Amino acid sequence: MSLAYNDDERMLLEAAQEFLRAESPVSALRGLRDSADADGFSRALWARMAEMGWTGLLVPEVHGGLGFSHMGAGILCEHMGRTLCASPFFATAVLGVTVLNHAASAAQKAALLPRVAAGECILALALEESARHDPLAITTRVTATADGFVLEGEKRFVLDAHVADTLIVVARTSGAAGEAHGISLFLVDAGAPGVVVERNAMVDSRNAATVTFQAVRLSPEALLGPLDGGFAPLERALDVARSCTAAELLGVATEAFERTLDYLRQRKQFGKIIGEFQGLQHRAATLFCELELARSAVLGALRVADRPDADLAAAASLAKARATDTATLAVNEAVQMHGGIGMTDDFEIGFFMKRAAALRMLMGDAYYHTNRYATLAGY
Amino acid sequence: MDPLDSFRLDTRDWLEQNCPDAMRFAPSGDVMTDADVCWGGRNCVFSCDEQRVWLMRMAERGWTAPTWPREYGGGGLDRAQAKVLAEELQRIRAHNPLDSFGISMLGPALLKYGTHEQKAQFLPPIVRGEIRWCQGYSEPNAGSDLAGLQTRAEDMGDHFLVNGQKVWTSYADKADWIFCLVRTDFAAPKHQGISFVLFDMQSPGVSTHPTRLISGASPFCETFFDNVRVPKTQLVGELNRGWDIAKYLLTHEREMISRLFGVTGAGQVAPADIAVRRIGLEHGKLAEPGLRGDIARLEMDAAAFGLTLERLRDEARAGVGTGAASSMLKYYGTELNKRRQELLVSIHGSDALGWEGAAFEDGLVARSWLRSKGNSIEGGTSEVQLNVIAKRILGLPG
Ligand SMILES: Cc1cc2nc3c(=O)[nH]c(=O)nc-3n(C[C@H](O)[C@H](O)[C@H](O)COP(=O)(O)OP(=O)(O)OC[C@H]3O[C@@H](n4cnc5c(N)ncnc54)[C@H](O)[C@@H]3O)c2cc1C
Numbered sequence: 001m002s003l004a005y006n007d008d009e010r011m012l013l014e015a016a017q018e019f020l021r022a023e024s025p026v027s028a029l030r031g032l033r034d035s036a037d038a039d040g041f042s043r044a045l046w047a048r049m050a051e052m053g054w055t056g057l058l059v060p061e062v063h064g065g066l067g068f069s070h071m072g073a074g075i076l077c078e079h080m081g082r083t084l085c086a087s088p089f090f091a092t093a094v095l096g097v098t099v100l101n102h103a104a105s106a107a108q109k110a111a112l113l114p115r116v117a118a119g120e121c122i123l124a125l126a127l128e129e130s131a132r133h134d135p136l137a138i139t140t141r142v143t144a145t146a147d148g149f150v151l152e153g154e155k156r157f158v159l160d161a162h163v164a165d166t167l168i169v170v171a172r173t174s175g176a177a178g179e180a181h182g183i184s185l186f187l188v189d190a191g192a193p194g195v196v197v198e199r200n201a202m203v204d205s206r207n208a209a210t211v212t213f214q215a216v217r218l219s220p221e222a223l224l225g226p227l228d229g230g231f232a233p234l235e236r237a238l239d240v241a242r243s244c245t246a247a248e249l250l251g252v253a254t255e256a257f258e259r260t261l262d263y264l265r266q267r268k269q270f271g272k273i274i275g276e277f278q279g280l281q282h283r284a285a286t287l288f289c290e291l292e293l294a295r296s297a298v299l300g301a302l303r304v305a306d307r308p309d310a311d312l313a314a315a316a317s318l319a320k321a322r323a324t325d326t327a328t329l330a331v332n333e334a335v336q337m338h339g340g341i342g343m344t345d346d347f348e349i350g351f352f353m354k355r356a357a358a359l360r361m362l363m364g365d366a367y368y369h370t371n372r373y374a375t376l377a378g379y
Numbered sequence: 380m381d382p383l384d385s386f387r388l389d390t391r392d393w394l395e396q397n398c399p400d401a402m403r404f405a406p407s408g409d410v411m412t413d414a415d416v417c418w419g420g421r422n423c424v425f426s427c428d429e430q431r432v433w434l435m436r437m438a439e440r441g442w443t444a445p446t447w448p449r450e451y452g453g454g455g456l457d458r459a460q461a462k463v464l465a466e467e468l469q470r471i472r473a474h475n476p477l478d479s480f481g482i483s484m485l486g487p488a489l490l491k492y493g494t495h496e497q498k499a500q501f502l503p504p505i506v507r508g509e510i511r512w513c514q515g516y517s518e519p520n521a522g523s524d525l526a527g528l529q530t531r532a533e534d535m536g537d538h539f540l541v542n543g544q545k546v547w548t549s550y551a552d553k554a555d556w557i558f559c560l561v562r563t564d565f566a567a568p569k570h571q572g573i574s575f576v577l578f579d580m581q582s583p584g585v586s587t588h589p590t591r592l593i594s595g596a597s598p599f600c601e602t603f604f605d606n607v608r609v610p611k612t613q614l615v616g617e618l619n620r621g622w623d624i625a626k627y628l629l630t631h632e633r634e635m636i637s638r639l640f641g642v643t644g645a646g647q648v649a650p651a652d653i654a655v656r657r658i659g660l661e662h663g664k665l666a667e668p669g670l671r672g673d674i675a676r677l678e679m680d681a682a683a684f685g686l687t688l689e690r691l692r693d694e695a696r697a698g699v700g701t702g703a704a705s706s707m708l709k710y711y712g713t714e715l716n717k718r719r720q721e722l723l724v725s726i727h728g729s730d731a732l733g734w735e736g737a738a739f740e741d742g743l744v745a746r747s748w749l750r751s752k753g754n755s756i757e758g759g760t761s762e763v764q765l766n767v768i769a770k771r772i773l774g775l776p777g
Contacts, residue, residue, distance in 0.1 A: 003690035004697040261773055276777030281769035288768055289711045292704075296686035297679075318679050374675035379651050379665045 001307070003299045005071070012072050015052070016079040023048065024085040026348045032086055033205040039163050040199075040207040041086045049087065050119025058097045063113035065097075070240060070305035074247035074298065081251025084355055086206055088122045090248070091160040095241040096123025099168050102233035103185055103225030112166065112187075124164035124190075126155035126211050127234075133364040135170070135231075135238060136178050140213065142171040142186060149218040151186065151194075154210065157361075161209035162199040164190045169213070173228055180231040185224040192216055204351075204358040239316035242363050243301035246316075246323035249359045250291075250298050253323070253330035256352040257287060260334045267339075280337060287326075287333055294319075294326035314376045321369035327356040386460055390467045397436045399429035404472040410648060410743075416478050419508025421555050430474075437476040438507045444482050447490065452503035458696050480549075481505035481512040483635035485558050485577075488628040492575075492616040501577070513580070514632075515545045515559035515602060516625070523763050525560070526569045526622060530604065532561035532576060539563070539576065539614070541584075541607040547757075551587040551600035554580055558628075564619050575621035577613045584608075594749040595734075595742070629759065633709035636758045640751070641712025642685050650674050650719060654726045670725060677718055684715055707772070710764035713754035720751040 005013065024045060032040060049055055057073055059065020066072075073094055080089060097116060100109060100123075115121040127135060140153025151171060161167065167188040175182025188195060194216035199209045225233050264275035264284060274280060301319035304310050331353040335342040342349050364372070404411070414426040417434055425431040437443050440454060445461040447453020456464065486505055489498055504510040521528040530543025541561055551557070556579055564572030580587075584607040589597040616624050651665075651674050658666050665671035691704050723744055724731040731748070733739020755761040769775045 002693040002697065003686065004693040004699060261775070264775060273776050275769075275775040278766070278769075278777075281773075281775050281777075282762070282765040284773055284775065285710075285765040285768035288773060289707050292707055293680065293683040293687055293711065296690045297683040299690060300683075300686040318682055321679060322683050370672060370675045370679065373679055374651075374671055375664070377651060377675075377678065379655050379660065379671065379674070 001303050003296065003303060005075075009069065009071055009075060012068070013075045013079070016076050017082075019048075019052070020079050020083045020085050024080075024083050024087075026084050026351055029084045029086050029205060029351060030348075040160075040205075041088060041163070045085075046087055047119055049089065050117075053117075054089065055093050055119045056097075056113075056117025057093055058101065059093075059113045059117040060101070063109055064117040065113065069302075070243065071299070071302045073240075073244050074302040077244045077247040078251035078254075078298075081248035081253075081355070081359075082255040084252070084351055088124075088160040088163060088207075090241070090244065091125065091164070092116060092121075092123045094244045095125050095159075095237065096166075096168060098237040098240045099125060099185065099224070099234065102236050103230065108187065108221075108224065121166060122160060122164045124158050124161045124167050126158045126161065126167050126169045126188075128157045129153070129155060131156070133361070133368055135234065136180060136183075138170055138172045138183050139177050140169065140171045142173050142184060142218070144173075145217075148220050149186070149222065151188065151213045151216040151218055154212045156210050158197075158209050158211050159362075160207045161190070161211050162197050162207060166190060167195070167211065168224065170230065170234060175228070182228050183231040183234070184227050185230040185234060186218055186222045187224050188213070188216060188218065188222065192218075202358060204354040206355075206358060208358075236312065238363055239301075239312040240305050242316045242320040242369075243298065243305050243312070245359055245362050246294075246298045246301065246319035249323035249327040249356060250294055252352050252356050252359065253291060253294065253327035256327075256330045256334040256349060256356075257284075257291060259349060260284070260330075260337050263338055274337075283333060283337075287330060290326045290329060294322045297322040314373055317364075317369035317373045317376070320364060321366040321373065324360045324366040324369075328360060331356045383459055383463060387463045387467065390464055391470075393440075394467055394471055394473065397433075398471060398473050399433055401427060401429040402433040402474045402476075404474070406472065415474050417474075417476065417508070418511055418550070418553070419477050419479060420511030420553065421509070422553065423508070423511070433474065434476045434508050441506055443477045443479070443508065444486060444502075444506045447486060447502065447506065451490075451498050452506035458692070462692065477508045479505060479508065479511070480514055480554075481510065484514060484628050484632050485512050487631045488558075488575075488624050489615065491627060492624050496612070497577075497615065510555045511550070511553065513548050513551045513554035513557050513602075515548055515551075515557045517547045518544060519546050523760055525625070526573065528560055528562060528573065530559070530561050531565070532563050532574060532609065534563070535608075537611055539609045539611065541576070541578070541604045541609055543604050545602040545604075547590075547599045548587070548602040549599045549757075551580070551602045552589050556580060557585075557602075558615075560621055560625055563621075567619065570622045572619055573621040573625065574618055575615045575624040576609050577615060578607065578609045582607050582609070592750065592753070594746040596746070596750070630705040632758045633705040633764075636754065637705070637708035637712030638688065639712075640716035640754050641708065642681065642688065649678065650722050650726060651678055653723065657726055657728075670722070674722060674726075677715070677722055680715060681719070684711060687711075706759075706764040706767040709758060710755075710761050710768070714761060716754050717751050720748040724748050 053066045054076060056065030057068045061067040100112060142149045142151050167190055169186045169188050171184055171186055172182050173184040194214040196212040197209050202208050264280060267274045297319045301315040304312050304315040334349050335353060338349055341347050417430050441452055442454045445454035445456045445464050449455035482505060486502060489501060516525060518528050532539040532541045556577060559576050561574055561576055562572050563574040584605040586603045587600040589600050591597045654665055654674055727744050731744045734742040734745060
């Protein structure tokens with residue numbers, strides 16, 4: 001399978017680039033932040049994404065989506081990273097939809113996916129319970145009752161929870177923290193009694209929340225996928241989402257790098273363009289190489305994600321770790337090479353640094369994925 | 380069936396029947412040694428008869444130079460077919476039938492700049508491994524600043540008279556012919572007075588002195604030219620326009636070096652496997668946690684590098700490549716190999732220090748580690764690659 005884009009993917013890329021630059025530049029994120037927007041994203045923009053089919057990009061055609069490749073989802077994420085586009089795209093159309101694709105029953109798919117594709121249903125995955133990513137350390141408890149289940153627990157870093165219509169909750173139905181068996185997935189209405197969502201203000205001005213479940217009653221139909229066997233579909237969905245997060249990091253890093261190159265080509269000191277200084281040239285060239293490798297790792301993972309039978313774990317960890325480290329380097333170099341102006345809030349480069357930090361933590365940082373990569377390889 | 384799939388099946392079949400068992404690395408733990416490398420040439424000594432047979436069979440099909448035109452002895456394959464052939468060779472862990480500067484460096488330059496007569500004369504013997512080439516670029520005062528070279532070639536009517544000195548000429552003492560940069564115009568700006576010539580190392584006036592490396596081996600030489608006669612038919616391209624050829628050839632050299640050192644091929648063992656064997660696991664993890672992290676990062680970077688080689692090939696095939704990637708690959712691949720060798724030293728502990736004797740495989744670890752230091756110097760230093768990236772790819776001034 002080729003790592004170069006095919007024609008459909010190239011068309012999507014061009015459309016995304018044009019749309020996002022025009023409709024969702026970095027100034028839009030600044031506007032949402034400065035106006036303390038209650039939603040943290042633009043509903044009008046979201047509606048246009050739905051019109052273009054983006055919300056249903058990964059939704060199969062039978063359920064009203066485009067059934068596009070994961071490479072396509074990565075392309076959108078990358079370009080959203082370039083303009084720092086704020087929307088529930090990732091939480092809903094990538095993470096949420098992928099969990100549903102892998103875990104939902106036919107009835108659940110038929111009920112939810114068309115609404116998601118139409119932009120009428122925002123999803124959020126309630127997974128994390130501590131500050132470090134650990135999808136096995138689940139203690140949020142679901143117990144069976146006579147007429148269904150009861151859910152009890154607290155989740156953190158739940159992206160887009162405060163605007164979500166439906167939450168997908170990762171809970172434990174048996175076993176102990178650290179075990180894969182006993183993890184189950186549940187669909188929970190965001191407005192159900194006992195669900196308390198507290199929006200957190202984050203460094204990147206984007207949406208995340210702490211969600212508490214206080215004796216939330218669930219019907220038997222709330223169970224998503226097999227009882228006690230939710231981890232396998234969850235892990236596949238996480239690996240798809242990690243690959244797409246890596247794509248967004250790549251976009252953040254590439255944009256920060258290109259803006260820095262522009263600056264190196266125009267800023268003058270000591271009577272010279274600063275890009276003439278070899279000390280800076282070599283740092284820029286090194287970063288270029290790192291970006292090229294990160295891009296290959298990201299495209300490699302997205303291609304593997306498009307093969308349902310292929311094991312995605314190592315490729316996704318490679319992409320997430322590589323993109324995280326490269327983006328961290330890129331935003332640090334960007335601020336440094338801009339000098340004082342890079343430190344100001346008026347200037348946009350800092351927004352990239354902040355977004356890179358949030359994405360770095362999302363679904364496992366580079367340490368997590370390096371450790372996982374080694375473990376998968378048997379050492 | 381898709382023609383590419385049937386090509387794959389035919390290739391697999393042919394390789395199965397024609398690649399001798401002794402020319403395949405065992406699936407695990409079989410480490411490549413010097414005896415596995417075949418350089419060809421007039422004075423070639425095959426390490427075994429299978430090595431000779433393997434080269435002969437591959438050369439007959441032109442598969443030592445798969446993408447060269449059939450007319451000049453090559454395989455005439457397109458890029459997609461060549462990729463399939465490489466994958467099938469990798470699948471059976473076949474030895475490279477021929478290592479050759481003629482194939483990796485001179486050939487592409489001749490195909491682009493040579494006359495039909497030159498191609499017909501020089502390319503087929505390269506494909507068959509009959510003539511071994513060396514590279515006469517560097518001089519004592521022209522290293523990174525290669526265009527400052529001073530070896531002179533005087534116009535004597537029907538031939539040039541070459542005088543001067545080259546250094547670091549890899550395998551000059553074993554090579555049959557040399558491709559050589561000479562100055563043919565001393566008045567012109569330095570890039571515009573250089574010509575690209577070919578000559579026989581047995582020509583009167585050529586002498587070589589091997590130089591020993593820190594690794595103990597003596598793969599390269601000082602090479603002296605004292606009134607060497609070079610027929611004008613052996614000038615490649617136009618007089619005084621050799622710099623373009625020199626640079627074009629360098630892009631191929633850089634890609635060759637990056638492939639050679641950047642990826643773990645058949646006959647090389649991954650550091651992680653050696654570490655597991657030598658250091659062992661504790662609770663399923665390598666017992667030295669810091670080293671484990673460094674190995675994992677190296678393996679990940681190597682995987683990303685391998686994907687980059689693949690992506691650039693795919694993009695070139697789709698016609699969307701940047702084409703300026705050889706400096707990036709050269710820089711990253713060689714720095715990666717230096718890291719790999721440093722890690723191998725750590726993994727072997729004090730055993731890495733052994734220099735001679737069977738107990739230490741004649742110092743293989745130490746010697747490979749020392750040799751790797753030259754990777755970021757040969758073919759243009761890492762600093763020079765970064766200069767090229769900054770100026771040519773990133774468009775930075777100066
Ligand atoms: C193992 C090996 C095999 C070789 N084989 C061959 C061969 O077959 N044929 C052949 O012709 N040559 C060969 N070479 C020579 C090789 O190409 C040169 O050594 C190389 O180009 C560097 O030149 P130099 O040794 O003169 O170092 P110098 O150019 O003197 O460099 C010294 C240091 O200065 C740095 N430097 C120089 N210029 C700059 C700059 N503008 N900006 C920043 N830093 C700079 C370099 O990066 C280096 O760190 C071989 C070298 C080695 C090590």
